[in-house]
Amino acid sequence: MPDLPMPSEAQLEILDLLWQQQPATVQDLHERLADRRQVSYNTVLTQLQRMAKAGFVLRNTEQRTHTYVAALRREQVEHRLFDRLADTAFGGSKINLALRALGNETPTAQELDELQEWINRQKK
Numbered sequence: 001m002p003d004l005p006m007p008s009e010a011q012l013e014i015l016d017l018l019w020q021q022q023p024a025t026v027q028d029l030h031e032r033l034a035d036r037r038q039v040s041y042n043t044v045l046t047q048l049q050r051m052a053k054a055g056f057v058l059r060n061t062e063q064r065t066h067t068y069v070a071a072l073r074r075e076q077v078e079h080r081l082f083d084r085l086a087d088t089a090f091g092g093s094k095i096n097l098a099l100r101a102l103g104n105e106t107p108t109a110q111e112l113d114e115l116q117e118w119i120n121r122q123k124k
Contacts, residue, residue, distance in 0.1 A: 004055055006084065007077065011051055014044070019074045023060065023067035 007015060017032050018024060024032075030044045048068055051057045060067045082094070090097045107115070 004072075004080075006080065007051070007054075007056055010047055011056060012077070014047055014051065015056060015070055015072070015074075015077065018057065018068065018070040022069045024069075025065050025067055027065075029068070 013033065013036070014029060017029055021028075026041065026045050026048060029048070030039065030041045033039045033044060048057060048059070052059050052068070055071055057068045058071045060069070082097070086092060086094045086097045090100070102115075
C-alpha cells in the first residue's frame with residue numbers, strides 16, 4: 001500500500017460510510033452524506049470516480065446501477081493516517097502521539113483495563 005496516495009477528508013468520509021454499509025450506490029452515499037452536510041450528487045459521483053482511480057474503492061458495473069465497495073480495510077487506512085501524523089507532527093514518535101491523545105480526555109475503566117493489558121503484553 002505504500003504507493004497509494006492518502007485519501008482526502010471528503011474521501012475518508014465516503015470510506016467511513018462504505019465501511020459501515022456496503023455495497024452502496026452513488027445515490028445511497030449521497031443521501032447518507034446529506035444527513036451530515038450539504039453535498040451535491042455530482043460531487044459524490046466525482047469523488048467516487050477519483051477514489052476508484054486511486055484504488056480506494058471498487059466499482060461493480062455488472063448492473064445498470066453501479067455499486068461501490070471499499071477496496072481498503074479501515075485498519076489499513078487508520079494505520080497509514082496514524083503513521084503520517086506521528087511522522088509529521090510528533091517527530092516519528094508514536095508513543096508521544098498516543099500520550100497526547102490519551103491526555104485529552106478521561107478514559108473509561110474499560111479503556112484503562114485494555115491499556116493496562118496492552119502495557120503488560122509489551123513488558124513480556
